Amino acid sequence: MALREPSTFADTLDAARRGDEWAISLLWTDLNPRLLRYLRVRHRDSVDDVASETWVRVNRSLSRFEGTDVEFRAWFFTVARSASIDWHRGAARRPNVVGNLDFVPDCTGDDDPAEAWIDTIDAKGALALLGRIPSAQSEVILLRVVAGLDAERVGQIIGKPVGTVRVLQHRGLRRLAQLLASERAEASDMAR
Amino acid sequence: MTATDGRFPKGWGSGEGRVTGPLALDDDTAERILHGAVAPDDAPPGYSRVSEMVAVLQAAPTAAEIAPSRYAFSAAAPRPRRSR
Numbered sequence: 001m002a003l004r005e006p007s008t009f010a011d012t013l014d015a016a017r018r019g020d021e022w023a024i025s026l027l028w029t030d031l032n033p034r035l036l037r038y039l040r041v042r043h044r045d046s047v048d049d050v051a052s053e054t055w056v057r058v059n060r061s062l063s064r065f066e067g068t069d070v071e072f073r074a075w076f077f078t079v080a081r082s083a084s085i086d087w088h089r090g091a092a093r094r095p096n097v098v099g100n101l102d103f104v105p106d107c108t109g110d111d112d113p114a115e116a117w118i119d120t121i122d123a124k125g126a127l128a129l130l131g132r133i134p135s136a137q138s139e140v141i142l143l144r145v146v147a148g149l150d151a152e153r154v155g156q157i158i159g160k161p162v163g164t165v166r167v168l169q170h171r172g173l174r175r176l177a178q179l180l181a182s183e184r185a186e187a188s189d190m191a192r
Numbered sequence: 193m194t195a196t197d198g199r200f201p202k203g204w205g206s207g208e209g210r211v212t213g214p215l216a217l218d219d220d221t222a223e224r225i226l227h228g229a230v231a232p233d234d235a236p237p238g239y240s241r242v243s244e245m246v247a248v249l250q251a252a253p254t255a256a257e258i259a260p261s262r263y264a265f266s267a268a269a270p271r272p273r274r275s276r
Contacts, residue, residue, distance in 0.1 A: 170222055
């Protein structure tokens with residue numbers, strides 16, 4: 001899902017600033033799926049609202065951005081993270097839903113949880129699983145895996161040293177491995 | 193110091209603070225898993241389903257994810273210039 005080579009990306013960015021639909025569509029196609037996957041672990045019913053707010057903010061500041069496609073992606077997710085944090089701050093009166101993915105339906109829609117977990121993991125199930133690990137770990141993994149950013153850029157986005165990012169990703173991966181193993185064991189027990 | 197307070201964990205650089213034990217991962221393998229470069233069958237013990245999960249998260253977007261939502265796509269589009 002890479003955008004384009006840097007020289008071409010500059011053309012795309014210029015065109016997007018002018019409001020050319022092809023360029024906006026290109027940015028949208030690359031970034032919106034990543035954005036939605038990132039936000040789904042952080043938000044319950046407000047994914048569309050926060051996604052929209054992210055695009056509004058990006059649009060507002062687009063003329064000031066200078067950089068490559070990877071730098072643009074890092075900037076985009078910095079904006080998305082700010083929009084997400086602001087939304088949660090504004091919604092402080094409501095129950096905190098960060099990391100709570102109880103609302104996510106069965107990961108495969110299959111009635112047999114054993115079969116569901118043993119056979120496949122789908123995107124919804126994967127995001128639900130990420131909602132069950134500490135939010136600092138899930139955020140790092142999402143920015144690495146979904147946003148496709150390196151540890152240094154993730155550190156810049158979340159305001160932590162790169163060493164801390166690496167510790168968080170190690171712990172997150174281990175936690176996911178443990179959860180997946182326990183899910184499989186539970187499913188096997190239920191199947192008996 | 194902790195891994196979550198924004199500072200380097202104590203002993204960082206000597207491996208302290210990282211995962212040890214049966215699910216231990218070296219840095220290179222962790223990076224390759226996160227990049228989706230480790231096939232489930234090639235993953236270290238205990239990580240095959242994590243590799244599978246990474247592949248799912250990096251899968252091509254669904255039609256719903258690309259389809260313009262009611263608000264967001266219009267938010268993405270700057271106001272078009274009026275031609276004279």
